[in-house]
Amino acid sequence: MRMVDIITRKRDGKELSQEEIKFFIQHYVAGGIPDYQAAALCMAIYFRGMTHQETTYLTHAMAFSGETLDLHNVAAFVVDKHSSGGVGDKTTLVVAPVVAALGQPVGKMSGRGLSFTGGTLDKLESIPGFTSELSVQKFKAQLADIGVVVAGQTRSLAPADGKLYALRDVTGTVPAIPLIASSIMSKKIAAGADAIILDVKVGEGAFLANLDNARELSQVMMSIGKNLGRKMFAIISDMNQPLGSAVGNALEVKEAIATLHGGGPADFREHVEVISAYMLLAAGKVQSEKEGRQSVCRAIADGSAWAKFRQFVAAQGGDLAYVDQPERLPVAAIQEDFPAPASGYVHRIAAKEIGLASTVLGGGREEMEDKIDPAVGVVVHHKVGDRVIAGEPLLTLHANDPVRLSQALELVDSACTIAPQPVEPLPIIYEVLC
Numbered sequence: 001m002r003m004v005d006i007i008t009r010k011r012d013g014k015e016l017s018q019e020e021i022k023f024f025i026q027h028y029v030a031g032g033i034p035d036y037q038a039a040a041l042c043m044a045i046y047f048r049g050m051t052h053q054e055t056t057y058l059t060h061a062m063a064f065s066g067e068t069l070d071l072h073n074v075a076a077f078v079v080d081k082h083s084s085g086g087v088g089d090k091t092t093l094v095v096a097p098v099v100a101a102l103g104q105p106v107g108k109m110s111g112r113g114l115s116f117t118g119g120t121l122d123k124l125e126s127i128p129g130f131t132s133e134l135s136v137q138k139f140k141a142q143l144a145d146i147g148v149v150v151a152g153q154t155r156s157l158a159p160a161d162g163k164l165y166a167l168r169d170v171t172g173t174v175p176a177i178p179l180i181a182s183s184i185m186s187k188k189i190a191a192g193a194d195a196i197i198l199d200v201k202v203g204e205g206a207f208l209a210n211l212d213n214a215r216e217l218s219q220v221m222m223s224i225g226k227n228l229g230r231k232m233f234a235i236i237s238d239m240n241q242p243l244g245s246a247v248g249n250a251l252e253v254k255e256a257i258a259t260l261h262g263g264g265p266a267d268f269r270e271h272v273e274v275i276s277a278y279m280l281l282a283a284g285k286v287q288s289e290k291e292g293r294q295s296v297c298r299a300i301a302d303g304s305a306w307a308k309f310r311q312f313v314a315a316q317g318g319d320l321a322y323v324d325q326p327e328r329l330p331v332a333a334i335q336e337d338f339p340a341p342a343s344g345y346v347h348r349i350a351a352k353e354i355g356l357a358s359t360v361l362g363g364g365r366e367e368m369e370d371k372i373d374p375a376v377g378v379v380v381h382h383k384v385g386d387r388v389i390a391g392e393p394l395l396t397l398h399a400n401d402p403v404r405l406s407q408a409l410e411l412v413d414s415a416c417t418i419a420p421q422p423v424e425p426l427p428i429i430y431e432v433l434c
């Protein structure tokens, strides 16, 4: 079998066999297929798509490209959640400790920033000392000890996704349903969770802009998970504007900490309550979304979610001084307000441009080897539907480099629309699929 023939067949719209897909994944992980050929295949998949059967084969090949975890000797039932990628999406930082504090173990494999969206691992690593590179033994031991663990793909767990994720990020091949579905589900399968809650983002700042595509992605992933005996829910949520206020790694950690203390932006808090409630529902800890949300509010109000977050950060090497005093987390040298250009109502705060601005400031990667600047990003002061007065700060840009700041200012300029007529706030959740 030759890689060039596989690329050519997909380029010409043919259906790949299980053997061809396995050949690609096994040889790519082993280093026998160069990045340029893997990128060519991803681009062919982007344009030609994959059948449901091909996507399932790809997911299985990626999931079993390394070790897979069986967690049943450390926890009877494990839940996991995964977002399809958004801007300002720091949900895992809050829901993982909340759900664990309510007695439900959470074992999660997360990713890094992808394209203009942020990544949970990059956010957590803005806490000095925090590591997401865990061995399988450490993953299991931590889950048994404290009931919560968030790790990255390692050389041993879903290594195919680790390599492909980074490659897709810099080759314009992220927004393809088969590639997103296999990336997410391979990690989830390898990490061994019994229940998986998918947070499927839709809108201008998501990889999928319309509800039909978000439903299709949800259904593909749910069917792969259910066929492997996993309990699945998919929650389709808004990503036209950033989630919460903070976009950027340390800024988002600070917002997650505020939310764990009972504060934080209202839309983010609501999102956290819904995702956590479905994690608890999937695990049979509660009987309804309403009961789940009540439990979540209790765990935040009584401080148990915060205590679990501290345990989790400490277990993964993070220095607790920085979470106890979040003002010590990295801070950018320049903080520049972007004023509302007119009085009126906010009609648009485009998540994608805000995400791109954060990337340009250094909060994301433009090339595979780029280092992240944890301090930079954008804080959004108003949401769609808010009334604003001309000149008041709409956004604040946090920058360490004046040249990057001026590029980011150009991006945010095109992200915001203020108009005289009132407009409804955007929904937070569109649909829940089960």
Ligand code: URA
Pocket (backbone or CB within 6 Å): 083, 084, 085, 111, 114, 165, 174, 179, 180, 181, 183, 184
């Ligand atoms: N999240 C993932 O893990 N993979 C994708 O491809 C997109 C979002």
